Amino acid sequence: MTTPTEHRAPVQDATAATDEPTATSGSRTTRVLGIILFPVLALWAYLAFVGSPADVNQGEVVRLLYVHVPIVVLAYTACFISAIASGVWLWKRTQWWDLVAASAAEIGTVMVAATLVVGSIYGRPTWGVYWTWDARLTATAMLMLLLLGYLAVRRIPASTEVRGRRSAIVALLFVPNIIVVNQSVTWWRSLHQDPTLFRLNLSPEIEGLMFFTLVYSFAAGLLFFAWLLVHRFRVAYLQDQVDALGLDLALEERREEGWDDGWTTGGAPS
Amino acid sequence: MWCCVLRDAWLMAGKDLRLEWRSRVAINQIAPLALLFLVLFAFGLDPDRGILVRATPGLYWVAVLFCGLLAIQRSFALESADGNRDALRMSGLDPAGIFLGKFAGIAAQLLVLEALLVAGVVILYSARLDGFGLLALTCVVATSAIAAAGTLYGVLAAGLRVRETLLPLLLLPVLAPVLLGSTRAFEAALGGTTTDGWPWVGLIAIFALVYLGVGIAAFGSLMEET
Numbered sequence: 001m002t003t004p005t006e007h008r009a010p011v012q013d014a015t016a017a018t019d020e021p022t023a024t025s026g027s028r029t030t031r032v033l034g035i036i037l038f039p040v041l042a043l044w045a046y047l048a049f050v051g052s053p054a055d056v057n058q059g060e061v062v063r064l065l066y067v068h069v070p071i072v073v074l075a076y077t078a079c080f081i082s083a084i085a086s087g088v089w090l091w092k093r094t095q096w097w098d099l100v101a102a103s104a105a106e107i108g109t110v111m112v113a114a115t116l117v118v119g120s121i122y123g124r125p126t127w128g129v130y131w132t133w134d135a136r137l138t139a140t141a142m143l144m145l146l147l148l149g150y151l152a153v154r155r156i157p158a159s160t161e162v163r164g165r166r167s168a169i170v171a172l173l174f175v176p177n178i179i180v181v182n183q184s185v186t187w188w189r190s191l192h193q194d195p196t197l198f199r200l201n202l203s204p205e206i207e208g209l210m211f212f213t214l215v216y217s218f219a220a221g222l223l224f225f226a227w228l229l230v231h232r233f234r235v236a237y238l239q240d241q242v243d244a245l246g247l248d249l250a251l252e253e254r255r256e257e258g259w260d261d262g263w264t265t266g267g268a269p270s
Numbered sequence: 271m272w273c274c275v276l277r278d279a280w281l282m283a284g285k286d287l288r289l290e291w292r293s294r295v296a297i298n299q300i301a302p303l304a305l306l307f308l309v310l311f312a313f314g315l316d317p318d319r320g321i322l323v324r325a326t327p328g329l330y331w332v333a334v335l336f337c338g339l340l341a342i343q344r345s346f347a348l349e350s351a352d353g354n355r356d357a358l359r360m361s362g363l364d365p366a367g368i369f370l371g372k373f374a375g376i377a378a379q380l381l382v383l384e385a386l387l388v389a390g391v392v393i394l395y396s397a398r399l400d401g402f403g404l405l406a407l408t409c410v411v412a413t414s415a416i417a418a419a420g421t422l423y424g425v426l427a428a429g430l431r432v433r434e435t436l437l438p439l440l441l442l443p444v445l446a447p448v449l450l451g452s453t454r455a456f457e458a459a460l461g462g463t464t465t466d467g468w469p470w471v472g473l474i475a476i477f478a479l480v481y482l483g484v485g486i487a488a489f490g491s492l493m494e495e496t
Contacts, residue, residue, distance in 0.1 A: 138446075142447075149436075165491055169422070169426065169484065176476075177447070
């Protein structure tokens with residue numbers, strides 16, 4: 001039979017761990033990355049809104065392209081990372097992959113929402129409407145709902161194992177949906193413009209500083225995404241730690257109650 | 271191994287369909303509801319039939335989706351009562367077989383429902399059944415996709431307190447491409463341009479195969495949880 005002190009031991013260790021400075025979502029690497037991000041994003045803002053020339057057809061409105069397209073790419077990347085991490089989780093079953101999938105999906109949800117918002121703002125001057133029942137728009141909205149479903153599944157109270165299994169299977173179905181969103185412009189004749197950069201003949205539609213600004217905004221966006229993902233992952237990890245700690249403390253309190261109630265007469269050490 | 275899986279699937283589907291046949295919930299409640307949808311759409315849109323004729327494919331598939339949700343929920347409500355879930359897990363049936371059996375049971379009910387709805391749109395919305403082959407194949411392929419995704423998410427949501435609200439939220443976005451494809455295929459068939467419809471049937475078939483594959487692979491681990 002185990003003694004109460006043995007039960008208490010892991011709780012005390014965990015409490016001690018939270019007092020250490022490691023219980024933050026920052027580290028030296030992420031702080032450096034965060035500081036680097038300031039000039040990187042400032043240069044992006046300069047290039048996008050001031051430095052690059054206005055478009056022949058779209059005029060100043062084209063500047064929204066440098067916001068809209070990187071966000072879309074980030075949203076795809078986040079969903080793919082989430083789906084891949086979920087697949088690996090089903091194979092390896094380690095907490096790390098589960099949390100990566102959850103963090104990426106959450107950032108993906110924000111990015112897809114931002115895509116829809118910025119896209120609407122972009123659509124108003126170029127198409128004359130905020131929203132249209134276009135294939136790509138509708139498919140993106142559906143991806144958003146799928147992600148919200150994923151987050152809802154994660155919020156259902158369950159053990160980490162059960163939660164991971166449920167959410168991994170929901171996340172695996174992101175992939176066919178992203179392919180539909182991405183290909184919808186080609187499959188359906190739609191209002192949304194055709195791919196600008198990634199064409200099969202590798203001759204992009206835009207060039208010069210505009211081209212550079214767009215490529216640069218992808219790079220800056222990915223760096224920003226990496227920073228967000230690391231932080232979100234650490235927060236999720238700490239959250240799981242806190243949940244486990246809360247459970248341990250609750251168990252401990254119940255045990256204390258038991259001993260106070262004269263449970264000790266049964267021979268258990270007090 | 272596959273013969274055992276198929277035998278288990280056969281047992282499972284037979285059990286579900288026998289239950290449905292004896293309780294008559296699908297015939298007495300879900301089928302009238304499907305016809306009610308058709309009447310409500312007519313009230314909501316245009317009794318003059320102008321819009322109804324043009325919107326027939328979309329309305330048809332929306333009605334199928336809603337009724338499909340009910341059939342899926344019913345199929346898993348059967349398993350959640352009286353600890354049937356544990357009994358099923360202890361039965362020694364192959365999880366892939368259980369998945370395929372559940373899938374086949376739901377698909378069979380949906381196909382009957384779709385036949386009824388086709389009769390409904392012909393009578394109520396004056397739809398003309400040109401391109402019958404395309405219509406029939408679209409029904410079979412889209413039903414497979416709906417039933418496969420429904421079985422996968424049905425077991426995921428079954429046993430949760432929030433299952434009635436969670437299942438539609440999870441399932442409908444996943445089935446949106448199927449709704450789109452089957453609507454377009456029906457439009458092509460009813461509009462007399464069947465050649466436009468076949469690529470859509472292909473697209474739905476890909477989705478159906480993806481959902482079936484994920485279901486066969488993942489059903490066992492989803493059933494384990496309590």
